[in-house]
Amino acid sequence: MSLAEKIETATERLNTTIVDRPRAVVVVFLLLTGLFVGGLGSVQMSAGGLDAFTDDLPEQKALDQVDQNFEEPFRTDTETTTQLIRTNSNVLTKEALVRDARLLERVAERDDLRMESASGPAPSVAQQLDPSATTPAEYRRTLEGASPSEIRQAVRALESDSRFTGVVSNDFNPTSVSASTSITTVSHDFPESFGDDDLTAVQTDLQTIADDTPGDVRAFGSGTTETEISQSVQDSLLIVMPVVVLLLLFFLVVAYRDPIDVLLGLVALVMTIIWTFGFLGYSGIPFSQQMISVPVLLLAVGVDFGIHIINRYREETERGFEAVEAMREANAQLLIAFVIVTVTAVFGFGANVISDLTPIRNLGIASAVGIMFTFLIFGIFLPAAKLVTDEIRVRLGVPDFNSSPIASEDSVLGRVLAFPARVSRYAPTVIVLGLLLSGAVMGAYGAGVGTSFENEDFLPPEELPAYVTGLPEPFNPGEYTITSTINLLDDKFGSSQSSTVKIYARGNFEQDHALEALAAPNDDPPESLAVGPGGQAEAQSIVTVIESHANRNEDFAALVARNDRNDNGIPDQNLERIYDELFASAAGDRAKQYLTEDYRSAQIEYQTDADASQTEVTTGGTELADRLQFEATSTGSVVVRAAVMDRIFQSAIQGLALAVGLTAAFLVLIYGVLERKPLLGVVNVFPILIAIAFLLGTMRYMDITLNALTATILSISVGVGIAYSVHTTHRFIDEYDSATGAHEAMMVTLTGTGGALFGSMLTTALGTGALALAITPILGNFGVLIALSVTYSFLAAVVALPPAVLLWERFHQWDVDVLARFRPVSQ
Structure with missing residues (x-):
C-alpha cells in the first residue's frame, strides 16, 4: 500500500x-x-517583563556577578531592597531630611517590614554630622539637633562621596545645597522562604506608611513592578x-x-x-x-x-x-x-x-x-x-x-x-x-x-487612554504608577545610570602588570567609548581610585611612586601592599566598587558616547574586553539590552x-x-x-x-x-x-x-x-x-x-x- x-x-x-x-x-x-x-x-x-528575557543571557550573568561582587554606591538589588523616592522643590533642606529620618524610624518600628539597614541622603548627612549615629532614631535626633547651616556644610562635605551623589538627582547643586529628588533605600532581611508575594505585601505596606508622610514619596521595588x-x-x-x-x-x-x-x-x-x-x-x-x-x-x-x-x-x-x-x-x-x-x-x-x-x-x-x-x-x-x-x-x-x-x-x-x-x-x-x-x-x-x-513595551502607559478609564467596573483597571516612577528615575538619575559599559575581569590582580593591563586599552578606545580628552576613554576603575587617593594622601602617593618603575602614575610592582593600604584607608569603600577583597575580580566602568547606538556601544565594549590580558566580559544594562x-x-x-x-x-x-x-x-x-x-x-x-x-x-x-x-x-x-x-x-x-x-x-x-x-x-x-x-x-x-x-x-x-x-x- x-x-x-x-x-x-x-x-x-x-x-x-x-x-x-x-x-x-x-x-x-x-x-x-x-x-x-x-x-x-x-x-x-x-x-513577563524585561527580566524574563535576560535571565539566561551571558551578558546578564556577568552583570549579576558584578552586582554581587562589588559594592555599588547606588545598589538596586530589587529582590531585597525597596527604594523610597522623594520629590520636592528641595529634598536636602533640614525639614525634608528630618521627614526622611522619621519615615525610616516608622519603618524600623514595624518588625514585619524586616528592615535590616537603610541608606540615602538622611542617613549620610546624619552620619557626616555624627559618625556614631547608626539607627533611624539616631539619624532623626542628629538632624533635628543640627542647625540648617550645619546641615548645608555636611551636604557640601559629601559632594565627592559617590554614595551620596548617587542617591540625589542629577540636578544636585552643592553650592545652593539643593536637589529635586532623592532615593532612600531600605534593605530587608528576608528568610529564604520569603516569596514574591511576601515582598509585594511588604512594599505595599511601605507605600501606605509613605502616603502618611508629608511630601511626595513613592515606594518602588521589584514587588511593585511585578x-x-x-x-x-x-x-x-x-x-x-x-x-x-x-x-x-x-x-x-x-x-x-x-x-x-x-x-x-x-x-x-x-x-x-x-x-x-x-x-x-x-x-x-x-x-x-x-x-x-x-x-x-x-x-x-x-x-x-x-x-x-x-x-x-x-x-x-x-x-x-x-x-x-x-x-x-x-x-x-x-x-x-x-x-x-x-x-x-x-x-x-x-x-x-x-x-x-x-x-x-x-x-x-x-x-x-x-x-x-x-x-x-x-x-x-x-x-x-x-x-x-x-x-x-x-x-x-x-x-x-x-x-x-x-x-x-x-x-x-x-x-x-x-x-x-x-x-x-x-x-x-x-x-x-x-x-x-x-x-x-x-x-x-x-x-x-x-x-x-x-x-x-511591557509597562502600562503613564496615562491610560480614555476608552480604558471610562470603562465600568469590573473592567475599569486600577491605578498604575510604575511607568511614571520609571520615567521619573530616568529623568532624574538616568544620565548617571544608563550611559556606562562595564568590563568584568577575572584573574590575579596582584601580578605586576595587572594595573598597567587594565589601563592600556584606554588610550585608543573604540569610537563609541572615546569620550575623554584627546579621544581617550573616560574610565573608572581601581586605577583611578588609586590615582585619586594618591592626590589626597601624601604617604600613599609616596608608596605609589616607589612602586611605579616607568613613572606613568600607575604602580607596577608590590601591588598587594598598595591594595592593602588602599582598602584600609578612607578610600577603601570606593576601592571595593572596582576590586574584590581577594584581588581576583575587577570591574571597569566606561562612559559612552551619547550619540552612539546600542550596537556600537556593545561592539566597543566587547572590543575593549578582548584587549585585556585577563578573562573579561563586557556587560551593563545597555549591553544586555543590545x-x-x-x-x-x-x-x-x-x-x-x-x-x-x-x-x-x-x-x-x-x-x-x-x-x-x-x-x-x-x-x-x-x-x-x-x-x-x-x-x-x-x-x-x-x-x-x-x-x-x-x-x-x-x-x-x-x-x-x-x-x-x-x-x-x-x-x-x-x-x-x-x-x-x-x-x-x-x-x-x-x-x-x-x-x-x-x-x-x-x-x-x-x-x-x-x-x-x-x-x-x-x-x-x-x-x-x-x-x-x-x-x-x-x-x-x-x-x-x-x-x-x-x-x-x-x-x-x-x-x-x-x-x-x-x-x-x-x-
Whole structure:
C-alpha cells in the first residue's frame, strides 16, 4: 500500500468514526475536557517583563556577578531592597531630611517590614554630622539637633562621596545645597522562604506608611513592578477577551445564522481554551503578558475551522445529501485540508521554539500545542456534535433557522471574490511578475524595520487612554504608577545610570602588570567609548581610585611612586601592599566598587558616547574586553539590552526561515503524495510570501518595531496565513478533477470556499485586532499586526493564487505532454 493510500485509509477511518459514532466521539471529548479542567488551577501567572528575557543571557550573568561582587554606591538589588523616592522643590533642606529620618524610624518600628539597614541622603548627612549615629532614631535626633547651616556644610562635605551623589538627582547643586529628588533605600532581611508575594505585601505596606508622610514619596521595588505588570496582564485580559468573544459571537451569528450552530461553535471555543490553559497548568509553562495572544489566536483559528466545516456541510445538504452523508462528504473533503493547515500552523507557531529567549520559546510551545487542540476539537468534535444536535433537532421537531452557505455563484460576495480569477485568465504571467516585483519592493523596504527592547513595551502607559478609564467596573483597571516612577528615575538619575559599559575581569590582580593591563586599552578606545580628552576613554576603575587617593594622601602617593618603575602614575610592582593600604584607608569603600577583597575580580566602568547606538556601544565594549590580558566580559544594562535585541532579530529571521522552509517542504511532499502535483506546494507558499513582504513594509511604515512579542509575528503569519492558500488550493484540486480547466475550477472555488475564507478572515482579523485594546503597547501592536497579516494573507490567496494556479496548469500540462512523447507505445 502506498503512502497516499495509507493516508486516505486513515482519513476514511477517522471520518467513519465521526459520522457513524458521533455520540461516542462527543463523550470522549467531554471527558478529556474534564481532565484538562484539572490543570487550570495550576496555571502560573508571570509578569513577563524585561527580566524574563535576560535571565539566561551571558551578558546578564556577568552583570549579576558584578552586582554581587562589588559594592555599588547606588545598589538596586530589587529582590531585597525597596527604594523610597522623594520629590520636592528641595529634598536636602533640614525639614525634608528630618521627614526622611522619621519615615525610616516608622519603618524600623514595624518588625514585619524586616528592615535590616537603610541608606540615602538622611542617613549620610546624619552620619557626616555624627559618625556614631547608626539607627533611624539616631539619624532623626542628629538632624533635628543640627542647625540648617550645619546641615548645608555636611551636604557640601559629601559632594565627592559617590554614595551620596548617587542617591540625589542629577540636578544636585552643592553650592545652593539643593536637589529635586532623592532615593532612600531600605534593605530587608528576608528568610529564604520569603516569596514574591511576601515582598509585594511588604512594599505595599511601605507605600501606605509613605502616603502618611508629608511630601511626595513613592515606594518602588521589584514587588511593585511585578504586581503592576501582572495586574496589567489581568486587566488586559478582562478588557480584550469580552471584546473578542463578542466579535466572534457576532460573526458566528452572521456565518451560522442558526442559534444551535452558534451554541456549538461557542462550546468548541470554550473547550479549546480549557484544553490549552489546562496544558499550561500541567506543563508548568507560566502565563505571561505575551501569552495573551495565544487564546486570541486560537479562538480566531477555531472559528475559521468551524465556519469551513459548517459551510461545507450546508453545501452538501443543499445538493440533496442527508445529514450523515453530507457530513461524510464534507469531512472527506476537509479533513485533509484541516490536517495540512494544522501541520503548517504548527510549523509557523512552533518555529519560535528555536529562540534563545525563554518567553518566546514558551509562546511557540503553547501556540503550537493549542493549534493541535483546535484541530482536534473543531475537526473531530464539532462535526460529531453537529450530527448529534441535528438528530435531536429532528426528533424534537426544531426547525432549521437558516442553513444556506455563506456565498454562492449568484451572490454579490461570490461574484466579487471570483473577480480576480476572472481577470487572471487574460494575463497571469504579467500579474504574477507584478506581484513578485511589488513584494520585492515591500520586502526590501521592510528589511529596515527596527528592533526594540524597552521597559515601555511591557509597562502600562503613564496615562491610560480614555476608552480604558471610562470603562465600568469590573473592567475599569486600577491605578498604575510604575511607568511614571520609571520615567521619573530616568529623568532624574538616568544620565548617571544608563550611559556606562562595564568590563568584568577575572584573574590575579596582584601580578605586576595587572594595573598597567587594565589601563592600556584606554588610550585608543573604540569610537563609541572615546569620550575623554584627546579621544581617550573616560574610565573608572581601581586605577583611578588609586590615582585619586594618591592626590589626597601624601604617604600613599609616596608608596605609589616607589612602586611605579616607568613613572606613568600607575604602580607596577608590590601591588598587594598598595591594595592593602588602599582598602584600609578612607578610600577603601570606593576601592571595593572596582576590586574584590581577594584581588581576583575587577570591574571597569566606561562612559559612552551619547550619540552612539546600542550596537556600537556593545561592539566597543566587547572590543575593549578582548584587549585585556585577563578573562573579561563586557556587560551593563545597555549591553544586555543590545544582546536581547540581537536575539529578538535572530528569532524573527530564523523563525520565519524555519516556518517557510518546513511549510514549503511539507506542502510539496503532501501534494506530491496525495495528488501527484508537488508544484502546487510551491504555488501555495507564493501568496504567503507576498503577504509577509507587505506586512514587513507596513511595519516599517507604521514605525512598529520587532520587539519581544512582535518578533514572533513573521512565523505566526505563516502559520495563520497559509490556511487561506491551503483551503483554496484543496478546494481547487477537488473542482479541478471534475472541471474543464484551472480557470473554471478556481471560479467555483472562490465562490464556494471563498465565502468561508472571507468570513474567517473577518473573524480572525477583528478578533485578533481586539488586542489593540490591551493596556500595554506590546500587545496592542501585536494585535494590529496579526490583523494586518490575516487580511494580507486572505487578499493574497484571492488575488495572487489564481494567476499562479493558471501558470501551474500550463507547466503541468506541458510536463504531461512531454512525458507522453517519451512514453513507449504499447504493442
